[in-house]
Amino acid sequence: MTERQENGVKKAQVLIEAIPYIRKFRGTTVVIKYGGSAMVDNALKKAVITDIAMLKFIGLKPVIVHGGGKEISALLAKMGKESVFIDGLRYTDKETADVAEMVLSGTIGKNLVKDLEAVGIHACSINGKDGSTFISKKKEDKKGRDLGFVGEIEKVDITLIKTLMDADFIPVISPIGTDSDGNTYNINADYAASSVAGALNAQKLVFMTDVDGIMKDKDDPESLIKKLSESEAISLIESGVISGGMIPKTECCLDALKKGVKSVHVLDGRIPHSILLEIFTEEGIGTMLL
Ligand SMILES: Nc1ncnc2c1ncn2[C@@H]1O[C@H](COP(=O)(O)OP(=O)(O)O)[C@@H](O)[C@H]1O
Numbered sequence: 274m275t276e277r278q279e280n281g282v283k284k285a286q287v288l289i290e291a292i293p294y295i296r297k298f299r300g301t302t303v304v305i306k307y308g309g310s311a312m313v314d315n316a317l318k319k320a321v322i323t324d325i326a327m328l329k330f331i332g333l334k335p336v337i338v339h340g341g342g343k344e345i346s347a348l349l350a351k352m353g354k355e356s357v358f359i360d361g362l363r364y365t366d367k368e369t370a371d372v373a374e375m376v377l378s379g380t381i382g383k384n385l386v387k388d389l390e391a392v393g394i395h396a397c398s399i400n401g402k403d404g405s406t407f408i409s410k411k412k413e414d415k416k417g418r419d420l421g422f423v424g425e426i427e428k429v430d431i432t433l434i435k436t437l438m439d440a441d442f443i444p445v446i447s448p449i450g451t452d453s454d455g456n457t458y459n460i461n462a463d464y465a466a467s468s469v470a471g472a473l474n475a476q477k478l479v480f481m482t483d484v485d486g487i488m489k490d491k492d493d494p495e496s497l498i499k500k501l502s503e504s505e506a507i508s509l510i511e512s513g514v515i516s517g518g519m520i521p522k523t524e525c526c527l528d529a530l531k532k533g534v535k536s537v538h539v540l541d542g543r544i545p546h547s548i549l550l551e552i553f554t555e556e557g558i559g560t561m562l563l
């Protein structure tokens with residue numbers, strides 16, 4: 274065989290390795306929490322859009338829940354407003370809630386739709402106010418501090434999400450909610466993603482972050498944990514191996530599993546095509562919780 278033919282065979286082998294996974298996951302729902310570097314860097318953004326398009330074209334049902342914390346902070350800074358975080362949640366006064374809605378729903382959601390439509394995938398962006406998708410309430414802080422208009426989701430009404438999916442649109446969901454008094458709530462995107470995945474009874478929930486996955490030593494990528502059970506994850510939190518921002522993320526993973534999601538994946542969004550590598554290869558690329 275010539276070198277060109279050998280390369281062709283290698284490409285075919287990659288496709289063949291994916292067959293059992295395509296068979297297993299066709300027709301199932303995959304919720305993707307999109308954020309971090311993969312949302313800021315243009316080349317990575319393109320890779321994520323391609324991956325999501327690929328999932329859709331081969332018959333999976335992707336649903337996107339996106340973040341945008343850095344972009345909200347940047348606009349607030351331009352307005353001369355400092356961002357204040359309380360245990361990872363942005364203190365949200367009325368003006369900040371409006372800015373969060375504008376950035377998340379007005380800019381990021383619509384741009385994702387534009388990028389998906391450009392590769393031939395129908396997409397529609399909504400936030401939790403549309404169709405009363407996120408029935409929310411003010412989030413109470415465990416230590417009694419006031420978080421302002423930070424919301425938590427009491428219930429996800431999946432009617433609109435399902436309607437879009439049934440009509441072959443990828444729902445792109447911004448983490449904004451409302452209550453019966455008409456307040457606008459800013460909701461942490463990880464929490465929103467796990468609530469959506471639970472309500473849809475998703476096969477998979479994928480978190481894109483800026484580290485390799487969950488590690489035994491957070492500064493040593495070689496210590497990546499490839500598979501994690503619920504009980505192991507709890508003991509890693511208790512022993513302090515999982516710390517900082519990875520605590521709420523892991524809690525969201527556990528919450529989704531409890532709500533019936535079959536597996537949850539924490540992936541490095543800095544690696545191009547990490548979604549495809551995780552779902553369609555034997556060795557995966559990040560951490561899978563199940
Ligand atoms: N055991 C661990 N494995 C991986 N990351 C960890 C671990 N413990 C703490 N972390 C920290 O959690 C961070 C990821 O959480 P966070 O910054 O909130 O993610 P994101 O901004 O993507 O939502 C990592 O940058 C890392 O410093």
Ligand SMILES: CC(=O)N[C@@H](CCC(=O)OP(=O)(O)O)C(=O)O
Nearest residue numbers: 308340341342362363460461462
């Ligand atoms: C209450 C709260 O903190 N909301 C987040 C919502 C966006 C988000 O979660 O974005 P990332 O996933 O990129 O962090 C915020 O205002 O930053």
